[in-house]
Amino acid sequence: xxxxxxxxxxxxxxxxERATLSCRASQSVNSSYxxxxxxxxxxxxxxxxxxxxxxxxxxxxxxxxxxxxxxxxLTISRLEPEDFAVYYCQQSTFxxxxxxxxK
Amino acid sequence: xxxxxxxxGGLVQPGGSLRLSCAASGFTFSRYWMHxxxxxxxxxxxxxxxINSDGSSTSYADSVKGRFTISRDNAKNTLYLQMxxxxxxxxxxxxxARVFTGNAFDIWGxxxxxxxSS
Numbered sequence: 001x002x003x004x005x006x007x008x009x010x011x012x013x014x015x016x017e018r019a020t021l022s023c024r025a026s027q028s029v030n031s032s033y034x035x036x037x038x039x040x041x042x043x044x045x046x047x048x049x050x051x052x053x054x055x056x057x058x059x060x061x062x063x064x065x066x067x068x069x070x071x072x073x074l075t076i077s078r079l080e081p082e083d084f085a086v087y088y089c090q091q092s093t094f095x096x097x098x099x100x101x102x103k
Numbered sequence: 104x105x106x107x108x109x110x111x112g113g114l115v116q117p118g119g120s121l122r123l124s125c126a127a128s129g130f131t132f133s134r135y136w137m138h139x140x141x142x143x144x145x146x147x148x149x150x151x152x153x154i155n156s157d158g159s160s161t162s163y164a165d166s167v168k169g170r171f172t173i174s175r176d177n178a179k180n181t182l183y184l185q186m187x188x189x190x191x192x193x194x195x196x197x198x199x200a201r202v203f204t205g206n207a208f209d210i211w212g213x214x215x216x217x218x219x220s221s
Binding site for chain 1 (some may be wrong): 131140147149150181198203204206207208209211212213214
């Protein structure tokens with residue numbers, strides 16, 4: 001079973017700053033199967049990125065995904081107030097999540 | 104509107120059973136693979152089970168294998184999760200989700216809470 005490790009566990013940033021979230025797989029994965037989700041308290045997750053780098057419908061272009069093999073990155077170019085949330089990467093299983101909190 | 108609506112959660116004693124349902128609307132349910140994902144209070148997302156579009160193939164997380172059964176009724180546009188021999192560690196919000204492409208889940212239900220406690 002592939003294990004996904006996300007880092008950091010918590011990211012403290014201010015609105016307008018750039019956020020870089022990492023997802024590392026225990027073995028090489030097919031990029032076509034790497035997705036990122038955003039989850040806010042009390043809500044279901046929302047698909048942001050699929051196929052490692054394709055934005056889902058309606059997702060702003062400040063969100064971007066990159067990577068291949070075992071290392072993947074979700075970047076939020078300029079944090080908006082509504083972006084403070086928990087982010088998960090997923091292949092078949094899910095990573096442990098990164099919380100992006102207001103500094 | 105494309106949506107998934109879960110139901111069937113509640114409080115159950117350890118060793119008990121529960122059946123969750125996920126009603127789909129706004130899309131051709133029979134064309135899509137479906138999954139169940141759970142989230143214990145304050146914890147992360149955990150994949151539970153998946154079923155292919157016609158119900159002929161299923162897969163389970165090791166933690167639920169032999170206790171949970173996923174199924175679907177394409178005529179009723181409904182996904183199910185039969186949960187037997189429930190344990191305290193099964194306490195979680197259970198989400199159903201639709202596969203978009205690859206293994207990405209583009210549509211999620213609102214979740215239904217399952218509490219296993221005496």
